[in-house]
Amino acid sequence: MKNEKSIGANGIDPDDAPKLTQSWADGADAFVGETLVRRGRPKLAHPKRHVSLRLDPDVLDHFQAGGEGWQTRVNDALRKAAGL
Template identity: 40%
Template structure:
């Protein structure tokens, strides 16, 4: 494509670049597997301990999926298409807005 900028290489291109001596990767350093050593100066750059990593993973797992402890109940209900279209047209959150509209209606009408 004219004017497109290539941002990545295929494996054949990488091997050819390495053979020509144009690679910017220090292979000796990569193969040595030198571990990161924290200099102790900046606390933000300190590697996480195993316990901190585990706590972060567990916190992430807890926040996934549907919220727990909610007073909401899943149900199946049928609405007219035009009513659903009107709520959906306003974008994401249409179910929450529909719930608020029904709650507002209950304030002025008997629940029974």
């Protein structure tokens, strides 16, 4: 019989917690000293910003017809048109 005091208000018995494995530890946060080491892509110096833009259907169809990366192609076309 489980000790009702150890179960707590949420009804979860800490003895039922899964065993900690190396694969779990590999996904845990890593620290160097007291500094958290972030995983994934590094932060960009100039990240892109999210905007909402209305385009004519034929313009959108043209860029989307090229498959994945159509937003990058739109961005490149706008940079070229702006002389950047």
